[in-house]
Amino acid sequence: MLEIPAQIWQKTKTSYIWRSLFRHGYPDSRKNQSLAVFTNVFLHLHPVKVRRHALAIPYTWCMGGLSFFLFLILTLTGTLLMFYYHPSVDGVYNAYGDIKDLETVVVFGQLLRNMHRWAAHGMVITVFLHMIRVFYTGSYKPPREFNWVIGTLLFFFTILLSYTGYLLPWDQLAFWAVTVGYEIARATPVIGDEFAFVAFGGFQLGPNALLRFYVLHVVGLPLLTGFLIAIHFWRIRKDGGITGPL
Ligand code: HEM
Structure with a gap:
């Protein structure tokens, strides 16, 4: 049987492992640069070329x-x-007490809470300005009308995320602000009471509303928003990238 010299065997093994991970050469040519993007799970989310x-x-x-x-x-x-x-x-560990602890005793708690709050305010503003820009540049026109619809859903879910998060500190501001929302929901024609009951988990704002908003805020809405963002980005690429100045 043919003996493979140790040096060559070592080299082949290394290049085998290398090639099992990276299926292209060093990204110094246009082709290899494109392949580096195509064959990487994270990079391929971004288009290979942008105008x-x-x-x-x-x-x-x-x-x-x-x-x-x-x-x-x-x-x-x-x-x-x-x-x-x-x-x-209520109880030893409760929403109001936890937020107070985050503000006063938890290491970096105040920073963490403020980063979350300010980013939330910021996102409402940036999504709104983004919508204004898309309208201003006429980028909602065909073939991008479907992405405009996805966008309006994203705007709606951003507001809902903000609103559900507002109740979570369970302080006076949160309680009365969401009580206003509850009364608005009740004023829905014909199905007002039923709608408010389902949305807030009862005939008045209480533990059920807090739990319901919490689950929507940390699971339901972020998942839906993340899913829609993925469709939004995919659609931009299918529509030939973003529009440009005329
Ligand atoms: C979570 C919310 C959103 C995120 C993360 C998001 C992200 C993006 C990004 C990164 C782009 C590429 C161009 C740019 O940055 O302007 C884009 C384009 C676009 N977005 Fe959004 N977007 C959101 C909400 C919206 C809303 C509310 C609308 C409209 C109702 C919208 C409609 C569009 C359209 C039509 C385009 C294509 C624009 C063009 O071709 O010039 N998006 N979006």
């Missing part, structure tokens, strides 16, 4: 990108906040 105008801040105001950035910050800080927060109205 120069797509990166022009005066055109996009970068508001879509900033909205996504804030969504990621919110997911990260929100997950960390979940380690401390109990969606409960």
Whole structure:
């Protein structure tokens, strides 16, 4: 049988492992640069090529990108906040007490809470400005009308995320602000009481409403929003990238 010299065997083995991970050469040519993006699970989410105008801040105001950035910050800080927060109205560990502890005794708690709050306010503003930019540049026109519809849903879910999060500190501000929402829901024609009952979990604002808002805030709405953002980005690519200045 043919003996493979140790040196060559070693080299073949290394290049085998290398090639099992990276199926392209060093990204120093256009082809290898494209392959580096195509064959990487994270990089392939971004288009291989973008037009120069797509990166022009005066055109996009970068508001879509900033909205996504804030969504990621919110997911990260929100997950960390979940380690401390109990969606409960009484007992030793309760929502109001947990937020007070975060503000006063938890190390970096105040920073964490404020990052989450400010990013939430910021996201409402950036998503709104992004919508204004898309309208202003006429980018809602065919073939992008479907993405405009996805966008309006994203705007709606951003507001809902903000609203459900507002109740979670369970302080006076939260309680009475959401009571206003409850009364508005009750004023829905014909099905007002039933709608308010389902949305808030009872005939008045109490523990059920807190739990319901918590589950929507940390699971339902972020998942839906993340899913819609993925469709939004995929659609931008299928529509030939973003529009450009005429
Ligand atoms: C979570 C919310 C949202 C995120 C993260 C997001 C993200 C983005 C990003 C990154 C772009 C690429 C261009 C740019 O940055 O301007 C974009 C484009 C676009 N977005 Fe959004 N978006 C959101 C909400 C919305 C809303 C509320 C609307 C409209 C109702 C909308 C409609 C569009 C349309 C039509 C485009 C294509 C624009 C063009 O071709 O010039 N998006 N979005």
